[in-house]
Amino acid sequence: MFDNLSEKLSGILDRLTGRGALSAADVDAASREVRRALLEADVALEVVRGFVEKLRERAVGVEIIKSVKPGQMVVKIVHDELVAMLGANAEPIDLNAPAPVPIMMVGLQGSGKTTTTAKIAKRLTEQMRRKVLMASLDTRRPAAMEQLAVLGQQVGVDTLPIVAGQSPVQIARRAIEAGRFGGYDAVLLDTAGRITLDEAMMAEAADVERAANPHEVLLVADALTGQDAVNLARAFNERVGLTGIVLTRVDGDGRGGAALSMRAVTGKPIKLIGTGEKMDALEDFHPARIADRILGMGDIVSLVERAAATIDAEKTARTAERMRKGAFDLNDLREQLGQMQRMGGIGGLMGMLPGIAKMKNQLATANVNENMLKHQVAIIDSMTPKERRNPDILKASRKKRIAAGSGTKVEEINKLLKMHRTMADMMKAIGSGKRGPLAGLANMMGLGGGGMPSPEEMAKLAEKMPGGLPGGGAPGLPPAMPGLPPQLPGGLPGLGGKLPGGLPGLGGFPGFGKKK
Amino acid sequence: MDDSTNATGKNWWQRLTGGLRRTSASISGAIADLVTKRKLDEATIEELEEVLIRADLGIDTAGRVAAAIAEGRYNKTVTEDEVKDILATEVEKILAPVAAPLTIAPDAHPFVILVVGVNGSGKTTTIGKLAARLAREGRKVTLVAGDTFRAAATEQLKIWSQRTGASIVAGTQGADAAGLAYTGLEQAREQGADVLIVDTAGRLQNKAGLMSELDKIVRVMKKLDTTAPHAVLLVLDATVGQNAISQVTEFQKTAGVTGLVMTKLDGTARGGILVALAAKYRLPVHFIGVGEGVDDLAPFAARDFARAIAGLN
Ligand SMILES: Nc1nc2c(ncn2[C@@H]2O[C@H](COP(=O)(O)OP(=O)(O)OP(=O)(O)O)[C@@H](O)[C@H]2O)c(=O)[nH]1
Ligand SMILES: [Mg+2]
Numbered sequence: 001m002f003d004n005l006s007e008k009l010s011g012i013l014d015r016l017t018g019r020g021a022l023s024a025a026d027v028d029a030a031s032r033e034v035r036r037a038l039l040e041a042d043v044a045l046e047v048v049r050g051f052v053e054k055l056r057e058r059a060v061g062v063e064i065i066k067s068v069k070p071g072q073m074v075v076k077i078v079h080d081e082l083v084a085m086l087g088a089n090a091e092p093i094d095l096n097a098p099a100p101v102p103i104m105m106v107g108l109q110g111s112g113k114t115t116t117t118a119k120i121a122k123r124l125t126e127q128m129r130r131k132v133l134m135a136s137l138d139t140r141r142p143a144a145m146e147q148l149a150v151l152g153q154q155v156g157v158d159t160l161p162i163v164a165g166q167s168p169v170q171i172a173r174r175a176i177e178a179g180r181f182g183g184y185d186a187v188l189l190d191t192a193g194r195i196t197l198d199e200a201m202m203a204e205a206a207d208v209e210r211a212a213n214p215h216e217v218l219l220v221a222d223a224l225t226g227q228d229a230v231n232l233a234r235a236f237n238e239r240v241g242l243t244g245i246v247l248t249r250v251d252g253d254g255r256g257g258a259a260l261s262m263r264a265v266t267g268k269p270i271k272l273i274g275t276g277e278k279m280d281a282l283e284d285f286h287p288a289r290i291a292d293r294i295l296g297m298g299d300i301v302s303l304v305e306r307a308a309a310t311i312d313a314e315k316t317a318r319t320a321e322r323m324r325k326g327a328f329d330l331n332d333l334r335e336q337l338g339q340m341q342r343m344g345g346i347g348g349l350m351g352m353l354p355g356i357a358k359m360k361n362q363l364a365t366a367n368v369n370e371n372m373l374k375h376q377v378a379i380i381d382s383m384t385p386k387e388r389r390n391p392d393i394l395k396a397s398r399k400k401r402i403a404a405g406s407g408t409k410v411e412e413i414n415k416l417l418k419m420h421r422t423m424a425d426m427m428k429a430i431g432s433g434k435r436g437p438l439a440g441l442a443n444m445m446g447l448g449g450g451g452m453p454s455p456e457e458m459a460k461l462a463e464k465m466p467g468g469l470p471g472g473g474a475p476g477l478p479p480a481m482p483g484l485p486p487q488l489p490g491g492l493p494g495l496g497g498k499l500p501g502g503l504p505g506l507g508g509f510p511g512f513g514k515k516k
Numbered sequence: 517m518d519d520s521t522n523a524t525g526k527n528w529w530q531r532l533t534g535g536l537r538r539t540s541a542s543i544s545g546a547i548a549d550l551v552t553k554r555k556l557d558e559a560t561i562e563e564l565e566e567v568l569i570r571a572d573l574g575i576d577t578a579g580r581v582a583a584a585i586a587e588g589r590y591n592k593t594v595t596e597d598e599v600k601d602i603l604a605t606e607v608e609k610i611l612a613p614v615a616a617p618l619t620i621a622p623d624a625h626p627f628v629i630l631v632v633g634v635n636g637s638g639k640t641t642t643i644g645k646l647a648a649r650l651a652r653e654g655r656k657v658t659l660v661a662g663d664t665f666r667a668a669a670t671e672q673l674k675i676w677s678q679r680t681g682a683s684i685v686a687g688t689q690g691a692d693a694a695g696l697a698y699t700g701l702e703q704a705r706e707q708g709a710d711v712l713i714v715d716t717a718g719r720l721q722n723k724a725g726l727m728s729e730l731d732k733i734v735r736v737m738k739k740l741d742t743t744a745p746h747a748v749l750l751v752l753d754a755t756v757g758q759n760a761i762s763q764v765t766e767f768q769k770t771a772g773v774t775g776l777v778m779t780k781l782d783g784t785a786r787g788g789i790l791v792a793l794a795a796k797y798r799l800p801v802h803f804i805g806v807g808e809g810v811d812d813l814a815p816f817a818a819r820d821f822a823r824a825i826a827g828l829n
Contacts, residue, residue: 039575042757045566109780109808110636110753140808142675147668150689154667195783224634226572226757228785235784249635253722254759277635277665 008037013075027059030074042257044230047085047264054081085260086287091244091269093120095130097215100179101186104212105246106205106236107220109193112248114144116220116274117190118151119282120246125157130185135160135175137168137208138192148190155279158182168192168204172212189214196235209240216243218271221262223247224254233262242266248274251281259290328424330388334380337373376416378406391417556594561586564599571788571825574758577795581606600826608822610791615818616800618775620650621746626658626704626712628737628744632730632771633751634763635718638779638805640669642751643713644676645805645813651680655710660700661686662693662733665717673715679810683707693717693729694736701740714745721766731770748773749802754780754787761789764797779805782812786825 012033031052038048058077095101103120105113117134124130134152136159138144145162152159160175172189179187189212194201209217219233219242236242245266247259250273259270270285322328380388382405387394394402394417399410561582568578584606585599594602620627629646631639640663647657659682663669670686677684685700697714704712716733719726737744750773752760767773778787781804790801801816 036575039569040758042759045570108755108783110638112636141672143668143671146671147666150667195780197782197784222636222753222755224753224757224759225755226759226785226789227570228572228755228783231784232755249720251723252634252720252759253762254757257757 008040009034009078012037013078027056027074030059031056034078038257038260041255042226042229042261044227044257044261044265046230047261050264051081051085082260083288085264086290087263087269088288090284090286091271092284093124093216093218093244093271095124095128095186095215099186100133100176100184101216102176102179102189102212102214103186103216103218104189104191104209104214104240105218105220106191106240106242107193108195108222108232109141111193111220111222112274113193113220114138114147114151114190115277116218116246116248116272116282117148117188118155118157119274119279120272121152121157121188122155122279123282124186125155131183132186132188133158133160133175133179133182133184134188134190135171135178136162136190137171138190139166139168139171140192144192151279158184169207169211172208176212187212196232196239202235202239205236206239217241218243219245219262219266219268221245221247221258223250223256223258223273224252225258227261229258229261230265233266233268237266237268242268244269244271246270246272246274247285251275328420328427330380330383330391330420333420333423334377334388337377337380375406375408375412379403379408379413379416382406391420556586556589556592556599564603568788571786572757572792573788574761574792577610577788577792580795581610581791584609604819604823604826607791607825608819610794611801611818611822614794614798614801615816615821616775616802617815618747618749618802620655620711624741624743624746626701626709627746628701628741629711629713629747629749630716630733630737630745630771631713631749631751632716632767632773633718634720634753635666637718637751637753637756638777639663639718639751640672640676640715641808642749642777642779642803642805642813643673643715644680645810646803647676647680647682647713648810649813650711651682656708657682657711657713658700658704658707658709659684660697660712660714662697662700662715663717664689664691664693664696669715669717682713683709694732697733698736698740701737701744705740721763727766727770730767734771747775749775749777750799751777751779752787752789753785754778754783755785756789758789758792760793761796764793764799768797768799773799775800775802777801777803777805778816782806788825790821 012030015030034055035048035052038051039045043051055074055077058081059074093103105117107113114136121132121134124132134148134157136145136148138148149159149162160171160178163171163174166174168191175187175189178184189208191205191208192201194205196202217240219236221229221232225232233242233245245259245262245268247256247270250256262268263270270287273283273285275281275283322332379402382402383394387398387402394413396410399413402408402413403410564585565578565582568581569575573581581603585602589602618629631643633639643659647659650657657680659673659677661670661673661684663673664687667689670689674684674686676682685696685703687696687699693716700714701712714733714737716730717726719730721727734745734748748767748771750764750767750771752763756763764773764776776790776793776799778790778801781787787804793799794801803813804816804821806812806814
């Protein structure tokens with residue numbers, strides 16, 4: 001159902017996620033596109049408006065977590081807002097009331113009430129072992145009562161005998177009565193379809209509601225509904241007081257915006273979805289899962305969540321301070337590597353990113369793997385504190401000892417040291433740059449505690465740097481990293497592409513860098 | 517067909533505006549809110565566009581209509597009535613080419629009308645209303661209860677046949693719909709019916725299996741009459757959103773839709789998707805449904821529809 005919306009949104013957000021910084025114009029453009037995607041998915045205009053406003057507010061604002069790119073943050077915001085709109089938890093039909101529990105179905109003509117009534121009855125009977133009675137209160141549509149009777153036979157659920165000439169309220173009373181005497185657990189009341197402008201019909205629904213005092217009042221609505229979804233949901237909610245919504249024809253290729261609209265304006269949960277014409281084509285609605293599906297970017301969302309949880313702001317700030325002074329030693333590097341490991345290592349980080357499968361293969365051929373990270377940590381761990389503070393004292397004999405202690409080779413140690421030196425040099429340059437063109441870079445790396453650079457700063461920076469920003473626009477990239485596999489594409493995650501530019505305090509992955 | 521009056525003697529135009537009145541009231545209210553004593557500037561036009569989006573015209577069509585409204589009038593001060601007029605004119609421009617009555621060709625015996633659409637859109641009810649209308653014009657009508665799937669669908673159509681005096685060919689639930697259509701056409705011929713209307717089960721257009729069953733109904737009838745069906749009506753519910761576009765595409769592909777009917781315009785739904793459809797497909801729109809009664813079917817008239825939408829009468 002949501003496939004189309006999902007496609008559109010991920011397209012828009014894909015273009016954002018790689019970005020290092022979002023200008024107000026970026027956010028504006030993205031908001032416009034999100035608005036369009038939602039409207040094309042039939043989300044009601046007023047709901048879209050609220051959504052986009054919140055998105056804009058939050059995206060332009062300061063809620064940027066260090067080590068996560070703003071674009072990724074926007075994905076998270078869209079996700080959060082979708083969840084907020086759909087509700088967080090699944091809410092099944094509630095039968096917690098004295099038997100027989102009356103359940104009333106309402107909706108527009110042709111929305112699928114009768115079919116849904118029978119489906120729910122079947123489910124309560126078979127899955128929850130309840131004794132269910134169904135009654136049709138539709139005295140208007142030709143053969144509506146016969147339809148429910150036939151369905152009752154099909155699913156093996158009793159229906160209230162049809163008595164000609166009774167009003168819907170009378171039938172409702174008779175159904176509850178029969179439910180009580182017959183020892184039924186639940187009584188399902190299928191009502192006639194009605195347009196919300198028909199005052200007499202709406203009054204009738206309200207009368208039935210008063211007479212039956214239903215424990216659940218379910219609005220049955222078509223997933224293919226357009227902008228009218230808000231009107232109908234509101235009108236029914238005001239007149240009969242809904243407890244939940246059942247969305248039908250979810251198996252169609254509609255874009256499902258009605259679900260978002262109706263939940264948003266009534267605050268009532270979507271409890272069930274109809275997914276086919278068969279009597280068992282009824283499913284629980286899991287809002288969080290749906291939100292993930294709409295976005296198709298659950299991976300980035302959890303990446304942001306984990307990044308936020310893992311990063312120790314204090315440590316980061318301390319490292320930043322040392323960096324600024326040009327005192328980035330192996331202890332600091334060890335700290336960065338450890339943070340990366342805590343986030344699930346390279347594999348963990350990559351696994352969380354969409355479209356990474358291809359990348360993974362390239363990394364494998366380039367011999368970039370978990371082991372490298374582990375080895376680098378082991379190497380540093382095998383050093384004495386003095387060595388860590390002073391890598392310069394590492395001569396051949398010490399290296400041999402460390403290699404033996406860490407189970408690595410001297411070459412690996414050399415590589416690590418070269419990488420560290422490059423990083424330290426670069427950071428010194430940044431630190432001493434003061435107001436120079438690189439002054440903001442440390443901040444950008446998520447190390448300065450200063451948040452994101454302003455768009456102007458970014459622009460200025462881009463101008464001054466030959467070939468634009470390092471890492472294809474992602475800040476926080478050491479421009480030259482040793483051990484970098486030359487055959488890797490420029491869009492290597494974490495570098496130009498999709499990994500958070502400010503990986504915990506570290507511009508990119510140790511051991512490999514951007515293609516030159 | 518004589519479209520000027522119906523059985524109750526009420527002018528169809530009154531019915532149409534009656535059905536659309538509240539709909540347009542809310543639209544015109546919104547228009548009034550936004551342009552009274554205002555300049556037709558960018559913000560105003562954007563709001564006007566949003567009014568159209570809320571009527572389900574879809575973002576592209578709404579944008580185009582809004583742009584047309586802006587053209588040449590940009591920054592002019594306009595009154596509420598002027599804006600309504602302009603809006604009606606622009607919408608009418610798009611709808612006029614598709615407003616066409618359903619013509620019953622005299623050389624077809626019988627003239628076969630196949631009615632298709634998604635579940636619950638109003639096919640059976642529309643058939644009932646249409647049968648009544650054709651009978652009033654003195655035509656002999658036969659119905660085929662081609663929905664052999666949904667529970668009590670046959671009973672529903674039988675009641676309409678009783679209401680309208682049309683004869684009916686029905687099978688049992690689960691029977692082959694195509695076979696029934698064939699029998700229906702045979703019988704209608706034998707009985708000298710003028711019009712044969714074939715009801716079909718509601719189906720979502722993305723279900724390939726169900727769509728091919730529809731294709732089969734068409735093919736089987738062609739065995740008896742290569743020109744049948746002479747009209748294929750797609751029934752759209754006014755509450756439908758942008759999905760109507762995919763409905764038209766798919767049903768046209770499979771069943772060769774020749775015209776549209778939009779039902780439930782008596783509700784709050786605006787049915788503005790018709791404007792988008794008109795722009796895109798140029799398929800004739802024959803009727804609109806404005807209630808559940810036998811007379812609640814009105815011919816589609818572009819000017820009136822557009823004016824009613826704009827809140828003018
Ligand atoms: N208010 C209103 N209700 C309508 C209109 N046309 C049809 N209905 C109602 O819509 C509901 C569905 O109509 P049906 O004619 O059974 O629709 P269908 O397309 O045949 O449905 P299936 O055969 O189940 O796919 C019924 O309750 C009709 O009374 C209309 O113009 N206005
Ligand atoms: Mg039907």
